[in-house]
Amino acid sequence: MSVYRLSCSVLFQKGIRVIRLFRVRLLLCGLLCLFLYLPVSVYSQDSQRNIFVKYIQGTIILDGKLDEPEWQTAGKGGNFWQFFPSDSARAMNNTEFRLMYNDNMLYIGIRAEAKSDNFIVSSLRRDFGGTSNDNVTLMFDTFKDGTTAFLFGMTPYGVQREVFVSGGGSQRNSFNNSWDQKWQVESTMHDDYYVLEAAVPFSSVKFREGEKTWRVQCYRWDMQTNEQSAWARVPQNQMLSSLAFMGTMEFEKPLGKSHTPFTIIPYMNTLASKDYSTDSKDSKFSIGGDAKVAIGNSMNLDITVNPDFSNVEVDDIFTNLTRFEVFLPEKRQFFIDNNDLFGSYGDAYGSANPFFSRRIGLARDASGNMIENRIIGGVRLSGKLNDRWRLGFLNMQTEEDTDNEIASNNNMMFTMQRKMFARSSLGFFAVNRQTFGDYDFLDPENEYNRVLGLDYNLASADNSWTGKFYVHKSLQPDDTKGNYSWQTTATYNPRKFKAVIDLRYVDEDFRADLGFIPRVGIFKSGNEFNYIFYPSGGKISRHSPGARAVYYWRPNMDWKQTDRTYSLLYDINLANQSSLRLNLSNEYVFLTRDFDPTRTLGAVPLPGNEDYSFNTFSVDYQSNPAKVFSFSVESEGGGYYNGHSFTAGTELTYRFQPWVLLSLNTRYDALRLPDPHADADFWLVTPKVDITFSKSVFWSTLVQYSNQRENLGINSRLQWRFAPLSDLYLVYNDNYFTKDFGPKFRSINLKISYWLNI
Template sequence: MTKILSTLVLLLLFTTVHAQGVDKSFTVKHSSDKIVPDGILDEPIWEMAESAGDFQQYFPADDVLAEYQTDIRMVTDETTLYVGIKVYSPGKDYVIPSLERDFRAGGNDNISILFDTFNDGTNAFLFGINPYGVRREALISGGGGNNSGFTTSWDVKWKGDSKIYDGYYTAEMAIPLTSFKFAEGETKWRFQSYRFDVQINENSVWYPVPQNQSIFSLAFMGDMVFEKSLGKSRTPLTIIPYANLLSDRDFSSDQGETALKVGGDAKIAIGNGMNLDITVNPDFSNVEVDNIFTNLTRFEVSLPERRQFFVDNNDLFGDFGGGRDANPFFSRRIGIATDSAGNSVENDIIGGIRLSGKINDGLRLGLLNIQTGEDLDREIVSNNNMMLALQQKVFSRSNIGFFFINRETFGDDDFSLPEDRYNRVVGIDYNLSSKDDVWQGKFYGHKSFQPGDKVGNYSLGANLGRNTRFWSVFGDVVLVDEDFTSDLGFIRRKDIFKSALSVNRLFWPASGPINNHGIQLFSVVTWRPTLDFQRTDHDINLSYDFEMKNLSQFGLGYSNSFVFLNNPFDPTSTEGAIKLPGNQNYNFNTVNFSYRSNRANVFAYEGNSSIGSFFNGSRFSAEGEFTLRIQPKVRLSLNVNYDKISLPDPFPSADLWLVSPRVGITFSKSVFWSTLIQYSNQRDNLGINSRLQWRFAPLSDLFIVYNDNYAVNLFEPKFRSINLKLTYWLNI
């Protein structure tokens, strides 16, 4: 183990990185002229502003100019960055699925612009707009190498609109400089823009990006040079109060209440690079409900964070360790507790603070402190949850991070056990990201401390990947000690040594309907150190995938799985069923097929199906998603997941269904209604979540949220609630 880790560390530290070899920049003019962002480029200053230059095609090719070009120009005054955009197109048949803000960019017409304000290739601000003037904003972290660093939950005030003409559309953005964080006196930012044109299935970028890399990778950016250097950011104090009138009923206990809850958040800028967020009695009733899933494994599944308070600079806190196996901080743990019956329940958050951002060009700081409440009836203690994180940039786009986590119990209740008094975790990570994004890697070492348990308790890991046009290779090793504990983390399992290897070979045909196709071998093997490194699991997957020029995709795959069950297990989760015996080996094989149509189609669909053996029986699975677009007002979708598990007697067999229809209606750019129904017989639940949102002022909303849950086996109500929530964003 030590030799493997040492070798990977040396590779991470001494990998040679190469310059991109592309020099692209433009000047942002300074003007005292005021621009009304109505989407019409009729102000004289736009004729004087410098064009950013041509766009390069990203798809279906990445070595030619875009067939339909985009012209971007920018100017600033003392308070605002203005962006003027002219987007040429083959016609007016634009695909606009919705008028709701923060739309998903894939499968519709839109353009996005990215600003790396600290020129570090690690974090960026994104703003987007479509031909109908619908806006979106996002934060990009971790260098933008994959979707995990793309956060659309971030909100900030800015203005923008669009105007459609014959053969093109125009857009204007007015983004307050206070919406960004940057160094005082800055003279340039790194810049990128990407555009989706679904009328001809073309994706294009301002700065060239190889197709094997993410279209929003921060490794591929040019420069926007300010004619006048930027001054001090004067971000106003922001107060966001809320009032929530809630009525609910728990039918299992035949109890309900109607109550008025008030609280709010505050955002305070500290210098040009730091944010201080304060929350008092927060309420997350308006947050979009999680999608439920069928779980046939022995392990917990992580779900993304959607709560606004935890979003800004979230990578500073949440990107330590291995996201799948050993993440020491998982913010969704805060506000969740275990009651006296062993159930996971929501726990009130009294309040907290969150300080995060840049101290200087190379150093980032994150400090979070949240206090949760006590619930004597359910035997839940009050906890203080704290994390300190520091991240120092090294080389071109790499960094070294340090963290300290402390979860500590308050009070002296009889049900508070001494061994649960506190949990502390300390660790260090090195994150490699080469200048051209070809090399990616990580090395980390973490240690936990509990009362009377300070020896061992390690979590160690290292991974290294190389991604080029034709080959992609990735290796990963993880060691989690049996006593390593992070109460605020996501640790799927302990006492493991895991090794993973992925090799992918891509082919790029010179002509024909196929854009690329490739074969991938992916294997994961897990051993138990305390059982003399006995092999307990392996998965070996071989797949062949095709991406077509019409943006459809399909693939075939084969997998071989091995499981050594230490303890009895029922994959169907059937109440009272006889479990598969533990201390026994199981080996099974599966074949699968997947297909996805072009998401821009009026009726789009995707699905996958697999069949094969499963433990000591068999399994057939089929999953599909179907979407109908009645643009731009209505979007209908249906998700269906079916698993037929057949096990020999006396073990349980099951037909597991998960059916999730969704209706989204956007009455205007400020009034949205969505309803999600989720039926799962594995969870014995039929859930209905209906949410009406009226954005009556910038980032200020009125929500009506209705939730209803039924047991499906007996079809009787379980829990019902309705919320009327008002939030208001006030700048002082």
């Protein structure tokens, strides 16, 4: 070992011993105080942009023309600022939006100028992707807290999307596209502009009775000019959807009650399936449904009985070369509304979350395999108590399955959040997973698991300061001491640079049965710095060199360092919306146990209790998504433990817009390890065809092939939206073994659901 490495090791060990001298509670309290009293700046947009919202007595007939006399006197917002490729100029093509309302409806009128009538719309399917469609979007922050908002987007063809925005709109996971509401849009397209006319019922959003102002943002993706623009100016180092940058809409008279109806959503489902591995057939007929009850203007009570999620899109398969579990997003509608109230606790980067709703309805059988565990029913109460407090309560009961040694469990979470300062919040939660009944197969230590926690989310008014502080504690039978998890992380992101510091600790005995905790018994330290350049003109819109260092120590191994990553990064964003990322990394891993990355039956694993050091280099390129043909390419190569690895992946997309979308995802991973360890060649191929016959009839077919999982899966789904938020689904699933090709599991189901307001 070199003198340099020895010195660094000694310094790290001494530093860790110094850290251990401080009591955890004192450290956490100090960091909390630091976060609470960080200076907050004022909104840095060209504040405050205002729009007057006129009250009207009658109703508007939606036809996409804006020819009613009321539109001529409605309040207007225009003169948009560019966000991309520059944030210091006015938009090239003018966009104007108008707002007015009556007792039941908020009306939106939009006129968007364009270069030609060659509008880019990739699909007629609802909940379109904003980055590949011409569209205009409005966000309404009805409680003016800068943390949550209701988003309504429209394309020139009148295709709709509605999104519940959380987390201040400042992260990639801030958008919840599974949130559905009833509203209407009509459009007309012309040679050099298009017009949108929309009506959003007040019953589709939550707000405080008697309110006279909301915060609002309107932004546009103009694919013909590769331009993104916004009414309230947004600096380019932030996300266009950030709720820190909004204007104000002032209603002519105070808002009344939302008159939200009582909603029942019954369903019927027939399913026929065959498991070829056991040569067994099954057929089922099930009924159930959901109910939505409005409590005041700001709270929702959701009830579900015998829920069925067979219509939900299948999860994307993936190749996993790591030692850890991979996070998959929640797609089931019942868990979506106000999901940030329940799912935003824990690690800011998604690696230690005490509640993960996907755990409900899944369980491991006696052999350790993950299988479906039927949900009997549940309730969820969520929403705003007032402009400062939010409340959430969820309780779900799952069915016992004694044949597979699965107990019936009650799954509960309670949470309260209070807004702090401009856009920050302080939240408390309690999670409880409790077994119902006595079971011979159940270990006493698994009778229950409880997690209590406190989280502080930092977000300054202009979003230049963001951060997270939390401390959580788990409780199990005869195990109440220690069991802590905590994090403190802060990001400072002014216009020209970004700096991140992150500290996280997860005790070895910390448990969250309803959470996502891929690693326990670790102390993590991470730092990152990026400097951002904004060239004036030219082909490059922004480029940013950076560096990152991440360390993991194991406290139960005398604070031994088990993982370390040093990375040099370079991000380049081009004016045509394409992007390039370069990453050079040095990795160090100390394996605490044997590990076979190929997951090959009978293979000799890499030996544990040894350290490995290697270098990797990766390149990622994304072409302009506005083009009819677009693609992304990723490649990574270099060392891999005591061998080498190579990865190449592509995603190809072609549109016969707006009717047909074809895509092909491929990924190849090659592992070359020295004898006696196994080599591996993993292929992941996922072609997809998405056909939209109209704005109410859709057909998609997804094929997923993975030789690592030894599975070829086919999912074909026909959907007819025969009434607002009411659907008929025909879903066909087929799975095959890939090694000795043959059928594995096959099913077909027909499901109908109807959204009924009472």
